[in-house]
Amino acid sequence: MTDSPSNEVVVPDELAHNVVITNLAKVIDPLYNWTRRNSIWPMVFGLACCAIEMICTAASRFDLARFGMEVFRATPRQSDLMIVSGTVTKKMIPTIVRLYNQMPEPRYVMAMGACASGGGPFKEGYNVVDGVDKFLPVDVYVPGCPPTPQALINGLIALQEKIDQQSILTAPWYRKDDTMIDEVQIPVLGPDLVDVRQAELIRAEAAKAEAAKAETAVTEAEVEAA
Ligand code: SF4
Numbered sequence: 001m002t003d004s005p006s007n008e009v010v011v012p013d014e015l016a017h018n019v020v021i022t023n024l025a026k027v028i029d030p031l032y033n034w035t036r037r038n039s040i041w042p043m044v045f046g047l048a049c050c051a052i053e054m055i056c057t058a059a060s061r062f063d064l065a066r067f068g069m070e071v072f073r074a075t076p077r078q079s080d081l082m083i084v085s086g087t088v089t090k091k092m093i094p095t096i097v098r099l100y101n102q103m104p105e106p107r108y109v110m111a112m113g114a115c116a117s118g119g120g121p122f123k124e125g126y127n128v129v130d131g132v133d134k135f136l137p138v139d140v141y142v143p144g145c146p147p148t149p150q151a152l153i154n155g156l157i158a159l160q161e162k163i164d165q166q167s168i169l170t171a172p173w174y175r176k177d178d179t180m181i182d183e184v185q186i187p188v189l190g191p192d193l194v195d196v197r198q199a200e201l202i203r204a205e206a207a208k209a210e211a212a213k214a215e216t217a218v219t220e221a222e223v224e225a226a
Pocket residue numbers: 048049050051085086087112113114115116120121144145146147
């Protein structure tokens with residue numbers, strides 16, 4: 001076996017049926033992804049009506065064991081997949097983010113249903129976050145209100161297809177400069193939900209409002225004095 005001038009590997013005729021030319025990634029990636037895609041363990045975690053459909057999906061009729069996903073784990077430490085099934089309220093989102101931070105890499109997030117994807121029928125509600133993707137990186141969105149078990153299974157298959165595209169050579173969770181290892185900052189619930197990632201902007205806007213208030217007070221005092 002020698003290199004030709006064009007750098008192509010030339011296989012002698014007598015060895016042509018015995019040699020496979022490949023590279024490590026082409027061998028390892030399918031194996032690595034095949035093991036992961038068929039053993040996704042979702043977290044036991046439900047928020048509202050969509051969770052009932054998720055529970056149905058986990059029942060024997062739909063047989064999630066076909067996909068290696070029947071082991072719903074009761075702890076984020078052993079879960080690969082967070083299925084956000086239901087309405088994400090402002091009260092709940094700090095807990096959801098905390099659970100996500102406790103999951104080990106590689107981890108995936110699925111927004112199940114209209115509420116988790118974008119607020120759904122409660123989008124304008126004072127207490128509702130209009131989409132869990134405002135805080136977490138969502139891998140798959142499953143439409144519906146609620147999505148049927150079949151739709152959820154379709155979403156799980158879409159996740160498997162996404163996993164198939166990943167390579168062990170570029171997976172961020174094995175790299176020293178892994179940017180995904182950073183925890184998502186947990187929002188703070190006060191009189192309203194505060195996204196601490198926006199702290200600078202919030203401070204600037206608050207300072208602007210204070211300045212405007214002070215200016216109005218001075219103007220009023222001047223008018224009174226006149
Ligand atoms: S999307 Fe529909 S079924 Fe699902 S939690 Fe929202 S209101 Fe309930």
